[in-house]
Amino acid sequence: MTIKDVAEYSGVSISTISRVLNNHPDVREEVRAKVLKAIQELHYVPNSSARDLVKTQSDAIGVVVRGVENPFLTSVMRSIEEAIRGAGYTMVIHQIGTEEDEVAEGAGLVRSKRLCGLILLGGRFDYTPEQTATIEVPFVCCTYTNSFGSLDKNAYSSVFIDDYAEAYKAVNLLIEKGHKKIAVLLGATDDRSISELRYKGYCDALRDAGIQPDQSLVEQTGGYSMKNAYNATERLLARRNDFTALFTVSDSMGIAAIKALHNSGISVPRDCSVIAIDGIEVSKYTIPALTTLIQPRKPMGYEAVRILVDVIKGKKNCQLRLETELREGETVAPPKK
Amino acid sequence: MTIKDVAEYSGVSISTISRVLNNHPDVREEVRAKVLKAIQELHYVPNSSARDLVKTQSDAIGVVVRGVENPFLTSVMRSIEEAIRGAGYTMVIHQIGTEEDEVAEGAGLVRSKRLCGLILLGGRFDYTPEQTATIEVPFVCCTYTNSFGSLDKNAYSSVFIDDYAEAYKAVNLLIEKGHKKIAVLLGATDDRSISELRYKGYCDALRDAGIQPDQSLVEQTGGYSMKNAYNATERLLARRNDFTALFTVSDSMGIAAIKALHNSGISVPRDCSVIAIDGIEVSKYTIPALTTLIQPRKPMGYEAVRILVDVIKGKKNCQLRLETELREGETVAPPKK
DNA sequence: CCAAAAACTGAAAACGTTTTCAGTTCCTCT
């Protein structure tokens, strides 16, 4: 069942069928109707391989995602899929492990699958111009800080939150409640810029409040899994048990930390407040419900795709910063005195 | 950069390059080495559109997933992606809404993207022979009961758990602890077979213990979201508040139900025990940790892909039943007095 | 009513592979 069959069936040439399929204006309304009817009746479906071949590009958008163990990213992925499908494209997905591969794998995908665009989801983003040049199609970096450092703004697009400012906001909220000994759970050591920036936000919030940051209140989880966060909290507790509040860089980490605190007989928020960043669904239903800065997951995905499609269609690259919104849960309270 | 360039560069014909690329035996070792070197040096990447066109099939496996709001499915999806990538295929993903579309959308995908196989993830599975015939490639149904009813066993493959037996197991566990008034939270009304079968398992477990099932202890959530489950629990509580245990058909629902119970002043497990089916990561870290029957998520995804690839390569269809494993959490206790 | 423009249509080339078929070269065995 090819375009040729449709042509014969409806008594016009192959070219006309193709024109109808691609909404070219040069087709008489009458002919168009006839062709559409034929397509219907024959249950014809165009062969996208053939189309891609001549167009030298497919309608597939690649999504390279790093750190799928974080449910927050899964959630963004879902909205990306919706948006991609809504825009008439196809989504090809690719999870990756270590960060270094990210660009390289993405570039490989683009070349072999003739992708028309790429979304890099979940990693840091401070690639070199050489690295980004290997990606030959428009791409959007989604979630997490955009480090504008080495790259020409017009070379890429991104949708992101300001990790520094959001961390500052979260920690400041704890300070406003009266907390002074505030611990922090940072992510993997390999996602430099995110942890670095959020750590910087944490430190600056403390300093601006006249509190000297204390290294022994800082713990690296070494990965975004809940298990890692649980263990990190135990390490932290083994070292210090006098902090009255804890800031974690993801909701998952926050939930695991609360469990670890609980298992050590520390009640949240009575003995220790907890605040996180992400705003995943489940953290509304934990006991106590997590207080967190909600990242706009849906908009993040939608905007990433919208921007990508725009750039594919010829518009300029663009960088979009989104803001979090506080969701007051039940894990933040003033410190006991 | 095409195969032609590689041919010229290495001084052999196009056909030979193709043979090297496809590991045909008829190439002298010396020539093969020369060609591979050329490919390396030119950074040649084959154009899969062209390849797919002549092969009349791509290397893409479609995954049609229904009910992504359930984190359990997301988790299976991840293992599917890993397996697909590991087997050298590409994953094309497609979320769908209502069940009726499932087969139709899948079939459409197959035809237009020339998929070489399909995985139907998360829905019930009692399609008619006519429906399945529209899918022209091998496919595997993954997760949830296989209703062998109308279909020839050789027409499809599946990886599933026995919803009836697992529900029976869960409820029986509560009965063994001494519970008699056991409520149940069922899923959406439109996923007939799953809810039906799990409901049947629930009823039979009760009857076998000499307890008459009671309609007023049964509540439909009308969807797998946590919000739905929370609301359903409130409806249930408005009607009855004398049940001592609750069985929910997913972990997410269990977590939301516990929150609803908690907010009504009912403590789990002191006043009410809860057991669920799924075994997602986060339910280990809730307070209290959820007692649940773990579905083997990783094996489920891996096996689905393994079977699919086998069938693509010519093996017979196969139906694989997996078993759950109990994870003792902190939400099940004997009833008060 | 004619010329020119506009609207529409078809033939054929092109996209980059795989694969068949027909060689050609190189062994191996008598």
Place this chain on the structure above:
DNA sequence: AGAGGAACTGAAAACGTTTTCAGTTTTTGG
């Protein structure tokens, strides 16, 4: 040394589209 076969290679067709270019029909304006 020559025949027969094995091993290897290349030319060309085919896959199903899109698109260019040229041709035909229809419409418009004078």
